[in-house]
Amino acid sequence: MQKNYQQKTLGILGGGQLGRMVIQSAINYNIDIHILDPDANAPCKSICQKFIHGKLTDFDTVYNFGQECDIITIEIENVNTDALEKLASEGKEVYPQPSLIRLIQDKRVQKQFYQEKGIPTAEFILTENKDEVMLNAAFLPAVNKLGKEGYDGRGVQVLKNADDLEKAFDAPGLLEKLIDFDKEISVIVAKNKRGEVIAYPSVECAFHPTANLVEFLFAPAEISPEIEAKAQEIALKVIHELDLVGILAVEMFVTKEGNILVNEIAPRPHNSGHHTIEANMISQFEQHLRAVLDMPLGNTELRTPAAMVNLLGEDGFVGEAYVEGLDEAMAQKGVYVHLYGKKLTKPFRKMGHVTILDNDIETLKKRAMEIKSLIKIKA
Amino acid sequence: MQKNYQQKTLGILGGGQLGRMVIQSAINYNIDIHILDPDANAPCKSICQKFIHGKLTDFDTVYNFGQECDIITIEIENVNTDALEKLASEGKEVYPQPSLIRLIQDKRVQKQFYQEKGIPTAEFILTENKDEVMLNAAFLPAVNKLGKEGYDGRGVQVLKNADDLEKAFDAPGLLEKLIDFDKEISVIVAKNKRGEVIAYPSVECAFHPTANLVEFLFAPAEISPEIEAKAQEIALKVIHELDLVGILAVEMFVTKEGNILVNEIAPRPHNSGHHTIEANMISQFEQHLRAVLDMPLGNTELRTPAAMVNLLGEDGFVGEAYVEGLDEAMAQKGVYVHLYGKKLTKPFRKMGHVTILDNDIETLKKRAMEIKSLIKIKA
Numbered sequence: 206m207q208k209n210y211q212q213k214t215l216g217i218l219g220g221g222q223l224g225r226m227v228i229q230s231a232i233n234y235n236i237d238i239h240i241l242d243p244d245a246n247a248p249c250k251s252i253c254q255k256f257i258h259g260k261l262t263d264f265d266t267v268y269n270f271g272q273e274c275d276i277i278t279i280e281i282e283n284v285n286t287d288a289l290e291k292l293a294s295e296g297k298e299v300y301p302q303p304s305l306i307r308l309i310q311d312k313r314v315q316k317q318f319y320q321e322k323g324i325p326t327a328e329f330i331l332t333e334n335k336d337e338v339m340l341n342a343a344f345l346p347a348v349n350k351l352g353k354e355g356y357d358g359r360g361v362q363v364l365k366n367a368d369d370l371e372k373a374f375d376a377p378g379l380l381e382k383l384i385d386f387d388k389e390i391s392v393i394v395a396k397n398k399r400g401e402v403i404a405y406p407s408v409e410c411a412f413h414p415t416a417n418l419v420e421f422l423f424a425p426a427e428i429s430p431e432i433e434a435k436a437q438e439i440a441l442k443v444i445h446e447l448d449l450v451g452i453l454a455v456e457m458f459v460t461k462e463g464n465i466l467v468n469e470i471a472p473r474p475h476n477s478g479h480h481t482i483e484a485n486m487i488s489q490f491e492q493h494l495r496a497v498l499d500m501p502l503g504n505t506e507l508r509t510p511a512a513m514v515n516l517l518g519e520d521g522f523v524g525e526a527y528v529e530g531l532d533e534a535m536a537q538k539g540v541y542v543h544l545y546g547k548k549l550t551k552p553f554r555k556m557g558h559v560t561i562l563d564n565d566i567e568t569l570k571k572r573a574m575e576i577k578s579l580i581k582i583k584a
Numbered sequence: 585m586q587k588n589y590q591q592k593t594l595g596i597l598g599g600g601q602l603g604r605m606v607i608q609s610a611i612n613y614n615i616d617i618h619i620l621d622p623d624a625n626a627p628c629k630s631i632c633q634k635f636i637h638g639k640l641t642d643f644d645t646v647y648n649f650g651q652e653c654d655i656i657t658i659e660i661e662n663v664n665t666d667a668l669e670k671l672a673s674e675g676k677e678v679y680p681q682p683s684l685i686r687l688i689q690d691k692r693v694q695k696q697f698y699q700e701k702g703i704p705t706a707e708f709i710l711t712e713n714k715d716e717v718m719l720n721a722a723f724l725p726a727v728n729k730l731g732k733e734g735y736d737g738r739g740v741q742v743l744k745n746a747d748d749l750e751k752a753f754d755a756p757g758l759l760e761k762l763i764d765f766d767k768e769i770s771v772i773v774a775k776n777k778r779g780e781v782i783a784y785p786s787v788e789c790a791f792h793p794t795a796n797l798v799e800f801l802f803a804p805a806e807i808s809p810e811i812e813a814k815a816q817e818i819a820l821k822v823i824h825e826l827d828l829v830g831i832l833a834v835e836m837f838v839t840k841e842g843n844i845l846v847n848e849i850a851p852r853p854h855n856s857g858h859h860t861i862e863a864n865m866i867s868q869f870e871q872h873l874r875a876v877l878d879m880p881l882g883n884t885e886l887r888t889p890a891a892m893v894n895l896l897g898e899d900g901f902v903g904e905a906y907v908e909g910l911d912e913a914m915a916q917k918g919v920y921v922h923l924y925g926k927k928l929t930k931p932f933r934k935m936g937h938v939t940i941l942d943n944d945i946e947t948l949k950k951r952a953m954e955i956k957s958l959i960k961i962k963a
Contacts, residue, residue, distance in 0.1 A: 424912045
């Protein structure tokens with residue numbers, strides 16, 4: 206008798222908000238979820254079937270955790286891939302594959318992979334240390350990226366001119382041409398074991414008019430059908446060339462000439478896909494489950510245009526979180542607040558997100574900015 | 585400082601699938617959920633913050649359970665209302681109000697309430713025992729309903745003619761005129777403490793052509809705008825006259841003359857609202873939370889026509905459940921399977937449901953019947 210999904214245990218390395226939203230979908234399929242996280246109060250803790258408090262980068266911790274699971278996946282890249290490889294060699298299903306997590310963990314390996322496979326990306330030079338960066342001053346303006354252990358914006362340093370050179374990282378990394386892009390978009394793709402692939406419609410970043418800050422994300426992206434088709438094709442090429450099983454977010458630049466360059470990729474649910482819960486036929490979180498559990502992949506169509514605003518801890522506030530403006534926001538048609546189960550707030554901590562649905566794109570963008578000023582996470 | 589939702593504990597009497605789907609929504613608001621249920625393996629057990637194994641009808645059990653909660657609600661009617669009343673008198677917020685749960689628990693009190701408040705309902709006679717039913721043979725064809733402790737179809741006996749009289753209940757109940765209805769519909773309404781009310785678009789039962797069996801539910805109901813307006817008005821009148829805080833499902837008959845008669849009501853999320861998760865702007869489960877926690881109520885518009893098929897344990901199968909046809913169903917665009925976390929199946933046990941979204945109503949109905957024959961819960 207076929208072992209049905211509900212008889213399987215899925216282990217997730219990482220118990221943050223991404224895992225939390227995966228669990229909300231997993232509940233529909235009777236899938237038991239085990240979580241490993243170094244934070245004893247991780248967002249997934251109180252809603253999973255088993256919570257292990259431990260380090261994701263520790264071999265023994267990850268190996269022992271995986272022993273009790275049938276399938277293992279991640280919601281964060283910084284995990285011990287050696288332990289995952291051992292688990293895979295012993296018959297556990299690990300998706301995405303450990304070798305691919307390792308490839309993605311190292312931006313230098315990542316960029317060389319794009320180059321080898323003919324995937325368009327910004328021109329780059331590998332650099333071993335700060336001295337080598339300084340030797341390549343002529344390459345500026347550029348972005349200095351750390352090879353390993355950079356995340357959430359850390360390990361990324363913009364070097365506009367020679368005056369910035371002293372900010373360069375003194376560690377293996379790369380210098381990537383600074384792209385004067387027209388737009389920044391993201392396409393989320395997925396592949397399951399049986400080889401089915403899907404792609405989500407592009408999402409676009411709405412930038413502050415002058416500061417290099419993303420205010421919110423929205424879908425559909427305001428790009429021509431030709432560029433959308435190109436973006437989809439490139440994102441699918443990436444997952445195909447990687448032969449990755451799981452979900453993959455592919456962040457891309459659209460240049461002023463209409464070319465597309467791959468910027469970053471993440472082999473897990475991604476911030477650029479949060480809107481899919483209410484806006485698309487199947488959410489990225491459910492899609493992640495379907496991909497790693499070898500269930501048929503789901504339809505990705507956008508049902509209604511959507512915008513997504515991150516709720517970050519307000520600067521200057523540390524302590525027990527309080528959501529200002531929640532009542533007023535919830536009363537609005539098409540507003541969906543998601544809080545991540547984190548009791549304590551601190552400046553810029555990801556405390557939740559808000560998705561807005563609206564059939565009119567201009568109204569949608571206006572409402573996204575209004576929600577942004579309405580909802581504040583304070584203490 | 586205002587006590588935000590995430591600092592409150594909501595206790596739910598009953599830990600079945602209704603509570604499970606409420607929890608899926610509660611996760612978005614950081615609400616801690618405590619569950620009381622007599623089944624040690626209740627569907628909510630592994631996803632709530634605290635699970636108490638105990639009888640819902642026991643005074644001390646319910647009272648002690650409520651002590652640890654700020655707000656208490658129900659997902660099943662058969663609970664100890666005396667304990668709830670004591671909790672309410674001691675400052676706990678109990679919604680729906682215990683007196684209303686008591687009123688609804690007793691079908692005799694319920695019917696008299698409709699009569700007093702001018703809410704249209706089928707003509708009825710109160711009967712104290714089987715003898716009294718038999719004395720009223722001239723009233724047939726009628727439905728003999730038990731006053732208390734009837735649920736899920738039990739405590740309801742159709743008496744078509746004198747030959748059926750011996751099947752009458754020998755307990756306090758009522759005889760209700762058997763209505764040769766044209767349609768059976770349901771409207772779910774909700775009210776919060778601050779007095780906001782909302783109503784969902786009508787849902788219609790699709791009957792087997794000859795047997796008196798509901799095959800699936802679908803929305804929007806195929807009724808004229810006038811009848812829809814009337815149904816909404818009556819459902820809102822019921823919750824208004826009750827002055828109930830919480831959610832209320834109002835099941836109604838539409839007669840061949842186009843009149844509407846209230847059949848049954850349930851002060852909790854209801855089977856006729858399961859489709860709202862994917863089909864409406866805000867689901868009945870989130871609405872239930874909003875109502876009892878005095879959050880602003882949410883928009884109820886239907887985004888896409890939908891059908892809902894219950895997944896009942898297949899007759900002749902008892903044991904560890906297996907879902908036949910799941911893979912094939914999940915691959916279809918617009919199909920959403922919800923399994924209830926019940927490991928063991930037995931004939932007709934509610935093991936899950938499937939919602940289908942489709943813009944074409946005829947296709948929708950066809951797909952609902954196909955899904956019905958495709959997915960089987962066996963052991």
